Amino acid sequence: MNTLKNALETDKFIITAEAGPPKGTDVQEMLHSTSLLKEKVDAVNVTDNQSSVMRLGSLGASKLILEHGLDPIYQLTCRDRNRLAIQSDLLSAHVLGIRNVLALTGDHTQAGDHKQAKPVFDIESVQLLQVISTLNRGMDMNGNLLKGKTEFTMGATVTPEADPIEPQILKFEKKVKAGAQFFQTQAVYDTKKMEEFMETARHFPVKIIGGILLLKSAKMARFLNKFVPGIRVPDELINELEKSEKPLETGIQIAARQINEFRSICDGVHVMAIGMEDKVPLILEKAGI
Amino acid sequence: MIVTKQKPIEEIVKSLEGENNIFLVGCSVCADECQTGGETATKELIEKLKTSGKNVTGFAVINAPCHVLLTKKDLKVHKEAIDKSDAILITACGACAQSVSEIIEKPVRPASNTLFLGNIERHGHFHEHCSMCGECVISFTDGICPITNCAKGLLNGPCGGMNKGKCEISTEERPVDCAWVLIYERLKKFNHLEKFKNIQPAKNYSKHIKPDRLILERKK
Ligand code: SF4
Ligand code: SF4
Numbered sequence: 427m428n429t430l431k432n433a434l435e436t437d438k439f440i441i442t443a444e445a446g447p448p449k450g451t452d453v454q455e456m457l458h459s460t461s462l463l464k465e466k467v468d469a470v471n472v473t474d475n476q477s478s479v480m481r482l483g484s485l486g487a488s489k490l491i492l493e494h495g496l497d498p499i500y501q502l503t504c505r506d507r508n509r510l511a512i513q514s515d516l517l518s519a520h521v522l523g524i525r526n527v528l529a530l531t532g533d534h535t536q537a538g539d540h541k542q543a544k545p546v547f548d549i550e551s552v553q554l555l556q557v558i559s560t561l562n563r564g565m566d567m568n569g570n571l572l573k574g575k576t577e578f579t580m581g582a583t584v585t586p587e588a589d590p591i592e593p594q595i596l597k598f599e600k601k602v603k604a605g606a607q608f609f610q611t612q613a614v615y616d617t618k619k620m621e622e623f624m625e626t627a628r629h630f631p632v633k634i635i636g637g638i639l640l641l642k643s644a645k646m647a648r649f650l651n652k653f654v655p656g657i658r659v660p661d662e663l664i665n666e667l668e669k670s671e672k673p674l675e676t677g678i679q680i681a682a683r684q685i686n687e688f689r690s691i692c693d694g695v696h697v698m699a700i701g702m703e704d705k706v707p708l709i710l711e712k713a714g715i
Numbered sequence: 716m717i718v719t720k721q722k723p724i725e726e727i728v729k730s731l732e733g734e735n736n737i738f739l740v741g742c743s744v745c746a747d748e749c750q751t752g753g754e755t756a757t758k759e760l761i762e763k764l765k766t767s768g769k770n771v772t773g774f775a776v777i778n779a780p781c782h783v784l785l786t787k788k789d790l791k792v793h794k795e796a797i798d799k800s801d802a803i804l805i806t807a808c809g810a811c812a813q814s815v816s817e818i819i820e821k822p823v824r825p826a827s828n829t830l831f832l833g834n835i836e837r838h839g840h841f842h843e844h845c846s847m848c849g850e851c852v853i854s855f856t857d858g859i860c861p862i863t864n865c866a867k868g869l870l871n872g873p874c875g876g877m878n879k880g881k882c883e884i885s886t887e888e889r890p891v892d893c894a895w896v897l898i899y900e901r902l903k904k905f906n907h908l909e910k911f912k913n914i915q916p917a918k919n920y921s922k923h924i925k926p927d928r929l930i931l932e933r934k935k
Contacts, residue, residue, distance in 0.1 A: 531869065
């Protein structure tokens, strides 16, 4: 089985993809699209109630993906659990064989389908990374000894095109200090912007996995520009999609092209296809992977 | 001060179901500022109650009913009207309502929703800036509370939801600045970005356990 840990330890160009757990108990589709990725990716991110929409949990889904022969990256947000639940879930993840965690603050409950929920945010991403580091050293966050420590590889996220960018970079540095070993970025469509970010990131001993988000149409691109923080699809790409007779195919080509551009810039790519996970193998194939 | 907003009249009337004789208690401090429980607002509410067929036995607008001792004294003169009432309707905050329920053996009904501890930006404009967390941390931000002004109460910088300086919960109708962009700008202005770089530990929520209390030692 390919693992993220192996990929991080070598100079290999890292490939990760994403699996969105279903809203419900039918996991067939999720497992089908992830199984297409076997041996093609190093690990698969399993989202945690993404966009604050209640779904099958990332812990359970990560375990299933592991059983199906892929290395899961267990995404863990601070929105729904306090520090007891978070640490306890991390111990559960460890005993289930999950070895990668992506520490996230999480979207606000206002974004999702349970707006009436009490958001928790007892701790946040930087503190969560510290907590995981501590569990890896065999202690809980209050310094109590654990009977058996964890061995997590820790990741975090960063938005290279955030506006303003400086506070985001300062937080990136804090995440590194707190123990992040790899970063997956928000989708970046402008290679120059990625290069600029990498000039800063290169000073830190972490791997940067560039975010690639499949564009399905010009409409989607405009939607991203308008509503998704930190994403900027350049006009040229929107035009390209607009002119295309088969926008999805064009989107796949754009994604493949981007993967190739990122090859010489960052340490890997994280391919997100939101609902079209079955297209990821084709994107990778077109990129020659 | 404590910001309150009057409940819809239908809800107030519904809460008084089966209770015909009503005595009102208002507040001439916070609730007056919010136009929910001063003399004017209380009288207006009395009119609405009468229209809905309620009998108002009397009312008292007290200078801060959250002061239990003074409220007890102020309500004494209304004993007769209160005794004749089926319920007490409070046109002040929830804390004041409970001063009254501590003092008077009658069911208490709130006429307002209690919203937050607010600053008065200008007349009728209230903004929340402090959540009374029990351990103030704004020295590391040079004076902006991240617990309250950031929708997620983050302590270490902006989340990925920040967009062009706005918070992810921001909408066109209700724009909200990202607290962490404001903090960043403030720290930068004072040449204190080093403070931003320090990792702030997880908040100690045991500093404020509900219901909290504080008893001062008597000065000799
Ligand atoms: S940190 Fe914020 S919530 Fe806590 S006391 Fe200070 S201003 Fe209030
Ligand atoms: S956008 Fe800024 S204010 Fe809003 S939740 Fe994120 S960090 Fe807090």
